Amino acid sequence: MSIIFKKSMRDIQQRFRSTLLAILALTIGIWGGGSLLVSFYIMSNDLSANYLLTKPYQLSIQSKDFAKLDLDNLHELPEIAAAEFRDRAILRIEVKPDEWLPLWLYSVEDFDQLSIAKFYPQAGQFPPAKGTIAIERNNLLISQLNVDSVARAQSNGKLIDVKISGIIFDPGQAPSTQDAFIYAYTDEANYTRLSGKATHQKLIIRFNNVKTQQDVKQAYAKLAIQFAAQGIKIEASNIPKFDQHPHQFQLNTILMINGSISFLTFIMSMVLISQLMNSIFTRQTRQIGIMKAIGAKRGHILRIYLTYLLSISAVSIAIGLPLAVLTGKKYSDFIASVLNFDILTTDLPYFIFAIVIVLGFILPVIFSLPMLRNAVHISVNNALADYGIEAGNNASSSRKTSSMGMNIYSLAWRNLARRKGRMLVTMLTMALGVGIFLTGFNVRESLSQFLTNSSNSMQYDLKVVLKNTVPPETASAPFNDIAAISSIEGWLDGVGRVQTDAIATANSIGLVAMPYDNTLNKHDFLQGTWLTGAEQLEFVINQQAASEFAPIVIGQQYTISIAGQDISARLVGMVREFDVAKIYIDIDKYRQIAKLDDEINSLMMVLNDRSYDNVLRVKKQVERVIANQGIEVVYIISEVEYTKIVFDHLNIILTALLILSLLVLSVSAMGMGSAMGINVMERTREIGVLRAIGATPKMVIRLFVMEGFMVSALSVLLGILLALPLSAYGAKFFGNLILGENTPLDFTFSFMGFAITLIVTLAFGYIASRLPASKAIKISVREAIAYE
Amino acid sequence: MNIIQLNNVSKSFEQGGQSFTALSNVSLTITKGEYVALIGKSGSGKSTLLNLITGIDHPTGGHITVADTDIHKFGESSLAAWRGKNIGIIFQFFQLIPTLTIIENILLAMEFVNVIPKDQRQNRAKNLLTQVGILEQANKFPSALSGGEQQRAAIARALANKPEILVADEPTGNLDSATAKSIKAIFTDLVAAGTTVIIVTHEDISGTDFDQIIQLKDGQIQPHNSTVSEMK
């Protein structure tokens, strides 16, 4: 074995603790960064792959005239990739005793010949036996339904027993764990039997050669003309986001967080490595001088330290990479199960491994380049004159201080100033960690603030959406006997994704018509104000509807198509809410337009006792009344449950933010720990000198702990400064990602995050300097002075 | 035959905008196989002069030729290679690589310079250790050796690549007189074997058979009171 190689290995042995730290840091970097890379690769591909494999529909059209449509002819059209009738009715189904959820019932032309919006068998029968239904697999998590259960369904005011004979997987649906719907699929005859509705009234279409939602709109315009010519009157149409899974935004957000955090973890572990290399070089400068004096060329020196670095990398990669693959896959599995999609990626491509390996070897070298350069280029003379740390001007002043009865503060401060470069790097890394961590907490806080706002915006406790519009007295009469309800107000409204089935504009924007001066809605305004009750027709939109009306100018007239008419109305405000696209108008104005009498479809109930338990208890009472009296209902939701649904949508993002911020904080804390450790190790000799001139072990420890505290305190301060702009940006960025374009969240400062940061950082600063210092003072003065 | 030739060599240091002249107009000649003593008070420029001869430092004026080579024309790496091959250097303290054993320290020097064939290195290293009398310490680490033993190890390492010139800066400075004596004996043996040896010393040089004594004072060569011929 070459002596040069031997020397590298001995350096590893001798600097065992530092080397171990470097390996640990790099391993964590590779593990963290690598697993996120692996999961990024898997997830960024698989959710959309799952979705696209189902051949999702790009357009849905509703009409009662499809009997006039020549389907064969439609299939012949070159621009049509696939078209099927897929009617959908919304019923209600009992998922647990007295707990009902909306049932989205789809009629399927032929289970064995799905050409669009496909789904796959999972358990039980496929196709489901005639007269039975198959439900989506994610439904099992929110109900007691399963293969062979018979459940009660409410349809047209009647209770019908439905049998479940199969479980399917429909990657095109939003996970029901978040949306709280039951998705069911059945044959056409059974669909009509259960829903009382005719089939072939809704056509779903997928086009050839379309690349954007705009292309789809154009293709639809052409098709609409042809349909009109055939005498087919289109009642409503819907163009979903182009080939995008309904919950892609969640995945995008998670991937975004993943990406940036993995990058940061990597960078931080690099900074750690470079600090360790720096410390090693500082202590070996004289050795480098000697080696050069006895004939070592630059290449020799380079080889020694490269061997050292590359060995660290090799070990770290050997440990970190398999861990990265394992946890990356597990993490993807977890996200996939939450979002209800299947992992399709079985083998990772070689380039993923190659990226990790190459980065694992090259980045530490790049980050140590300044030190390597210095080691290679330093002249023999300078190297030999080097006594370890920058002796320079401050050395003499610190000696002066120590002989003058040792003011710990100023000595600690001078010591830090002496290693300006390294301490600056330590502080910046730590500050970056603190900054990211705080940002994570602040954005989290912004989201919970948003949740609180959206819960506050609903001042009612229960909302019952009826299937038909009826006079208010008729609607509320059945519930007059429930004493717990203090008041009921009637609206024209729907909720969430069933909104459009209740009341909507012609292009499927949800419509809410309520008294403009009601007290049950307290919205969170992005722009403008609430309806004023002015003579002229006014409307308010939510941010999801913004793209339909772009550009948004408050006070401007827009055309809205309601109740089959195109009407000009003045836009007065835009609100922010976690919901589908919606517009709000005054109920009296709507009735005038729709020529409705004094009728409503929604009951907004306020309870005497608004506590969670009571709300749910009253909800069950309401459910019983509905079941017994055969009231036709689309949806019943309590404000508390709705808030929970919104929370469940955001929770996965909140959790990811929290876990990953913690990862960053711990890596940076480790960085600080090692920097402080190095700081003490390097100064073993100085400790000897201090003690020789009379410093007690206590004083020495206090000196180092003081330094540790100063570094942590400064890091926290810097980190907070960094967190402010980062959090403001994060609130904007995540708002846009989660709620839609131009919808920032409000900036908030999380005191909890701040407290955690402060405690963790100071504790780490303390431990990281206290431990090595206690160890260092155990060495005898004589040994300490002789320490190289 | 001249092995080292200095013509009007000067060296000044720039520090804090001020220039300090450590050597001015030094000219000297050393012939092959000479045993040379470099003496003078502390700060007179002895180490500076040695550093110029070994190429560790560069002169600010004048010319230096060592073994027929204008050493300051070399780049850093070729200079290191040349030095490793032609000059053995012994410092006053801290010279052995602490993470390598004594024999490995010697092998490292051979590996750097690569003039001794690989299969002879182990044997040669042992012979050198025998020559300086510390063969039994071969596999110990430097920290386990006494100061005198470390100095011997450093001499063995300096001789690793059969250099023509051996340069030592106060090699016996902090050794007891008996140990110092035995180390000096090694030098005389080397001179006898044809090596040119230059040592810096503070000690009394009477009674030592130097071929040339160079005395420095404030960076200039002083005529020495006893000529070489007188001493012989």
Ligand SMILES: Nc1ncnc2c1ncn2[C@@H]1O[C@H](COP(=O)(O)OP(=O)(O)OP(=O)(O)O)[C@@H](O)[C@H]1O
């Ligand atoms: N790098 C340097 N920068 C500035 N001045 C220097 C430098 N190296 C040496 N000197 C100065 O040059 C003069 C000669 O130094 P040198 O080390 O050659 O003395 P010396 O004769 O070897 O002394 P000693 O016997 O104490 O080792 C001294 O005054 C010293 O301060």
Ligand SMILES: [Mg+2]
């Ligand atoms: Mg000297």
